[in-house]
Amino acid sequence: MGITEKINDLRDIKSWHGEMPVQYLYTYGIAGEKLFRAIKDEKKFLATKCPDCNFVYLPPRIYCQECFTNLENSWREVENKGEVHSFTIVYLDIENKPLDVPEVIALIRIKGTNGGFIHKLGEINPEKVNIGLEVKAVFKEKREGNILDIQYFKPV
Amino acid sequence: MRKAAIVGMGYTVPQTITPQLSYREMIFEAAVKAYENSGIHPKDVQSFICVSEDFLEGVSIFDEYVPDQLGANLKSVHTISADGIFAIISGFLQILTGKFDIVLVEAHSKASNILNPNEVIAFAQDPVYNQPLRLNPHYIAGLEMNRFLYSSGNTREQCAKVVVKNKKNALKNPLSAYPAKIEIEDVLNSALLSDPLRKMDKSQHADAACVFILASEKIAKSITPNPIWIKGAGWCSDDPSLETRNWDEAVYAKLSARQAYKMAGIQNPKQINLAEIDDSYSYKELQHLESMGLCRKGESGLLLEEGYFEHDGSLPVNISGGNLGAGFLFEASGAFKIVELILQLSKEAGCRQVKNASLGLAQVWRGVPTATGAVIILERED
Numbered sequence: 001m002g003i004t005e006k007i008n009d010l011r012d013i014k015s016w017h018g019e020m021p022v023q024y025l026y027t028y029g030i031a032g033e034k035l036f037r038a039i040k041d042e043k044k045f046l047a048t049k050c051p052d053c054n055f056v057y058l059p060p061r062i063y064c065q066e067c068f069t070n071l072e073n074s075w076r077e078v079e080n081k082g083e084v085h086s087f088t089i090v091y092l093d094i095e096n097k098p099l100d101v102p103e104v105i106a107l108i109r110i111k112g113t114n115g116g117f118i119h120k121l122g123e124i125n126p127e128k129v130n131i132g133l134e135v136k137a138v139f140k141e142k143r144e145g146n147i148l149d150i151q152y153f154k155p156v
Numbered sequence: 157m158r159k160a161a162i163v164g165m166g167y168t169v170p171q172t173i174t175p176q177l178s179y180r181e182m183i184f185e186a187a188v189k190a191y192e193n194s195g196i197h198p199k200d201v202q203s204f205i206c207v208s209e210d211f212l213e214g215v216s217i218f219d220e221y222v223p224d225q226l227g228a229n230l231k232s233v234h235t236i237s238a239d240g241i242f243a244i245i246s247g248f249l250q251i252l253t254g255k256f257d258i259v260l261v262e263a264h265s266k267a268s269n270i271l272n273p274n275e276v277i278a279f280a281q282d283p284v285y286n287q288p289l290r291l292n293p294h295y296i297a298g299l300e301m302n303r304f305l306y307s308s309g310n311t312r313e314q315c316a317k318v319v320v321k322n323k324k325n326a327l328k329n330p331l332s333a334y335p336a337k338i339e340i341e342d343v344l345n346s347a348l349l350s351d352p353l354r355k356m357d358k359s360q361h362a363d364a365a366c367v368f369i370l371a372s373e374k375i376a377k378s379i380t381p382n383p384i385w386i387k388g389a390g391w392c393s394d395d396p397s398l399e400t401r402n403w404d405e406a407v408y409a410k411l412s413a414r415q416a417y418k419m420a421g422i423q424n425p426k427q428i429n430l431a432e433i434d435d436s437y438s439y440k441e442l443q444h445l446e447s448m449g450l451c452r453k454g455e456s457g458l459l460l461e462e463g464y465f466e467h468d469g470s471l472p473v474n475i476s477g478g479n480l481g482a483g484f485l486f487e488a489s490g491a492f493k494i495v496e497l498i499l500q501l502s503k504e505a506g507c508r509q510v511k512n513a514s515l516g517l518a519q520v521w522r523g524v525p526t527a528t529g530a531v532i533i534l535e536r537e538d
Contacts, residue, residue, distance in 0.1 A: 001188045001191065001192070002185070002188045003181065003184070003185060003188075006176060007176040007177075008176070013175040013176060015175070015269075017271075018214060020211075020214065020216070024283070026283040026284055028284060032284055055400075057400065058399065058400075059284075059285050059397065059399060065395065085303065085403065086299045086300070086302045086303035086306070086403060087299065087302060088295050088298030088299045088301075088302055088350045088351055088352070088353070089298075089348070089350065089351040090291055090292060090295045090298065090349075090350045090351075091347070091348045091349060091350065091351070092292045092294075092349055092350075093292055094272075094274050094275065094278055094290060094291065094292050094293070095272065095274065096274065096292065102348075102351075103291070105289075105291060105295050105298075105299070105350075106299075107299055107303075107398065107399065107403070114400050115397065115399035115400040116399050117285070117399060118285070118286055118289070118299075118398055118399060119289070120289070131302070131303070131306050146284075146288065147284065147285055147286075147288050147289070148288055148289075
């Protein structure tokens with residue numbers, strides 16, 4: 001057993017360059033549909049709240065992950081304000097090349113929910129961001145019903 | 157409870173690239189060694205468990221390509237995702253059924269084959285809420301590190317010291333791809349990736365394959381006089397949503413450790429005298445130590461500075477070099493943590509030998525954007 005002849009000349013290394021050209025439609029489902037319709041049409045955030053454990057889901061879900069309670073009829077509007085739960089300043093793009101302008105990305109804990117959004121912070125000096133900073137959503141004028149309808153969050 | 161043991165293993169040396177072998181040949185090399193070292197023949201093995209993640213191999217249904225290089229053709233092959241520790245746990249569970257006496261477990265990484273690994277990691281994010289931002293996925297570690305420093309009180313310098321310790325430990329480990337003697341300043345001055353995360357805070361990938369032979373209590377001693385017993389195991393998955401999970405603690409690590417301690421009958425984690433844990437990013441080692449109760453909250457950085465986790469400290473951590481020193485081995489990272497534990501528990505760790513190593517813990521995390529991990533506790537035959 002074992003390999004007795006090994007490649008030991010770099011010029012003998014060969015490979016095939018392959019690619020996975022796959023595409024998907026990720027359907028939003030009941031919860032996502034409702035949230036993004038509200039964002040697109042009314043610039044509003046909708047969440048679901050579990051009547052048993054009081055966990056408020058944003059992004060919304062139609063089931064509670066703790067209690068397994070059905071949340072299809074437990075919707076509520078929440079503010080489009082929140083606070084920075086954490087933030088980071090991203091310097092490289094997805095190909096590890098330096099970004100022209102570093103981006104400030106935050107996990108924004110939306111008021112009245114146990115969740116929120118991961119998004120950009122705008123109209124702010126990166127040095128002035130801190131955990132706990134109050135921010136609110138800025139929406140695009142032309143919205144399509146997706147997460148990028150939010151342009152960024154800015155300080156209140 | 158002594159029901160299943162690891163009775164043999166074989167592995168290739170972690171390398172940054174492996175262009176001279178196909179991934180199947182690399183696994184074959186590890187398998188040959190495992191069979192030779194344990195005296196087991198493929199026909200003796202009743203079940204094979206492999207770990208794979210299709211996007212890491214670049215073949216959907218990758219696990220179709222595992223049997224032949226392991227001697228598993230026309231046998232029962234079971235593939236799981238995540239990591240080698242999960243695979244060992246699956247093998248352990250199969251043996252506990254009483255239906256299997258010898259199980260082979262395999263894990264590997266040929267990450268050098270992936271031309272754009274960031275895309276693979278980015279693709280693991282929620283496609284509706286997170287992927288569209290098209291960010292370098294390590295931003296998630298940047299967010300978590302910032303929150304960790306804020307809520308634990310540990311410092312960037314202490315995180316940098318984890319990198320220094322682990323790369324230094326790797327200098328004594330032939331099974332490592334990134335050993336180095338560096339200073340804290342080298343880490344703090346390395347290029348910013350996603351502030352506060354810098355380039356040197358993040359482990360770099362490596363290739364390797366690892367095969368273990370597991371045996372039931374009934375026959376373990378007939379294969380080796382020194383089986384390494386699986387005393388406890390735990391595995392846990394937290395909220396997949398970044399937006400709603402707890403960012404102040406590695407809850408998956410806390411709960412999987414708790415499950416493992418309970419199974420092992422360990423009342424006080426201080427009984428653990430050797431640990432190989434996830435340090436995919438520098439701060440994760442400190443976060444995992446605290447979450448698993450191996451030290452108190454907020455104390456990990458201070459204890460690190462006092463030498464508590466060094467080779468001659470009270471709890472040697474990542475003597476192998478961890479992911480930072482040995483290389484991030486994707487699904488094989490947990491496997492190589494187990495290799496180090498076995499070498500230590502078997503008193504075969506040479507210049508890395510920890511004197512009183514008798515009860516070891518290995519822990520793994522699936523990496524961003526996941527909140528999943530596993531823990532295994534191993535004990536030598538006395």
